[in-house]
Amino acid sequence: MTLRRHFPLLNQPGPRIAYLDSGATAQTPDIVLDAVRVFETGARANVKRGVHRLAEAATEAYAKARTQVAAYLSVPAEEIVFTSGCTGAINLVAQSFGALLKPGDEIAVSELEHHSNIVPWHMLAARNGVKVNFLPVDGEGRIVPQALSPRTKLVSLAHVSNVTGAVLDVPAIVSEAKRVGARVLLDGAQRTPHGPVDIPALGVDFYAFSGHKAFAPHGVGVLWARSELLDAMPPFLGGGEMIASVTMQGFTPANAPAKFEAGTPPISGAIGLGAACEWLGTLDWAAIAAHELRLTGRLLDGLRAVDGVTVIGPQSLQGRAPVVSFDLAGAHPHDICQIMDRHGVALRGGHHCAQPLHAKFDLAGTTRASFALYCEDDDIDLFFAGLADAKRVLT
Amino acid sequence: MNDALYHDALMALSKDRTHAAALPPGTGVTVDNPLCGDRVTFDGKLEKGIARDIRHKVRGCALCQASAAALARVLDGKPARAALADAQAAVESVLAGGSAPAPWDAFAPVARHKSRHDCVKLPFSAVKSLFSGT
Structure with missing residues (x-):
């Protein structure tokens, strides 16, 4: 996928921005x-x-x-x-x-x-x-x-x-x-x-x-x-x-x-x-959907391998969009997001304006990674490097 | 930028359970941060102006946990009004980039993260409500 090149904010000089907060605001193409x-x-x-x-x-x-x-x-x-x-x-x-x-x-x-x-x-x-x-x-x-x-x-x-x-x-x-x-x-x-x-x-x-x-x-x-x-x-x-x-x-x-x-x-x-x-409307959505789903699968597989992580949502890729929220035992979402930012990873932490759902799962908040068509494997790599650091510091 | 934020002293404060308690609903005063859903409960009593049996229950981030632990530590067994005023002055100073005595000096790196200031201040809201009118 090469769609990232259309988004100027993601192509600035300097360290890569792993923008995984598209569920809040997506970046804007040229x-x-x-x-x-x-x-x-x-x-x-x-x-x-x-x-x-x-x-x-x-x-x-x-x-x-x-x-x-x-x-x-x-x-x-x-x-x-x-x-x-x-x-x-x-x-x-x-x-x-x-x-x-x-x-x-x-x-x-x-x-x-x-x-x-x-x-x-x-x-x-x-x-x-x-x-x-x-x-x-x-x-x-x-x-x-x-x-x-x-x-x-x-x-x-x-x-x-x-x-x-x-x-x-x-x-x-x-x-x-x-x-x-x-x-x-x-x-x-x-x-x-x-x-x-x-x-x-x-x-x-x-x-x-x-x-x-x-x-x-x-x-x-x-x-x-x-x-x-x-x-x-x-x-x-x-x-x-x-x-x-x-x-x-x-x-x-x-x-x-x-x-x-x-x-x-x-x-x-x-x-x-x-x-x-x-x-x-001009894009190849079969290819993009497969790409987004593959990244989502990579993220879910990686999260399952981290001790203390619980994914709040479908565990499979069936009937699921590229939005993944999780709980890391002993770590608060805002602290996780703060440490992930140090790795250039933009996430969202909190109740995501869905307090009844979080109350149902007895959680104050979750950490959310949300993908868009410009996300790539390098973003997932940065995500897991950041998560390992957050886990080391916070738990 | 965040390297210094979660330093050892602050993380030690956040894990200090000295005054933490499993307070049942309805105990003490509870305040919420509506933006993130964090919740802090403080309980305690005043005996001739002295804060006694200060306990807290925090569902929040490391900064909020650390602030609650620090606040309970400086209040318990002290003249409540003066101790709270001193703590308030110290935390305002440190969040503005100034100096503060221990344990508030641990919060110095938070000064440049304005979105996290409310995390530190939430326990103060609970304690102020707990002692309001006394």
């Missing part, structure tokens, strides 16, 4: 940086309303970005809503779809969700009396599909766990949700960096992800929803650009997706995300 620079230096203006040439160019670039993202997800462009991130997208659903729910209706999430897919539902429950149910997670950190209550209106789950790396059994979830007439939202933050997503094949109703985990700038994300849902849902934020008309007596919202994009959107970020999606 093609994305170039797209943002072209916009910022040649077309920077606000979108939709201006008639001068820069505004026209900005509007065209923003519309192109929507088309590029839509192509990556195999959906129509008018069903793509740009948001501030994955958190913003899920909150939009909690507010707008949530406004259609009644007290006593139920939402199903799981024990392994990121807080961004738990807290908005707790807030909705406090606001209008819906009930939040939690699907259980098994000992390998996989969501266990279960019979849903007939009052369930939405099932909102991580497509890939940001802690365990487990890939959701989407067909089982969608089948059960359809049985009770519930909609399905997938948090795709940890899935979208690993290849195009065929949303129609998944059969879900909402899909959310963030740009910065998919090689794009920070501050932009995406909500995809079926057009009939976008049409039925009331807007969440009010302001400019989201209206058809405004009078002293009230307002009429614009059609989707504008209805959900009040104010100036993250134009530059969206253009960067569009470029990222287009670039990702």
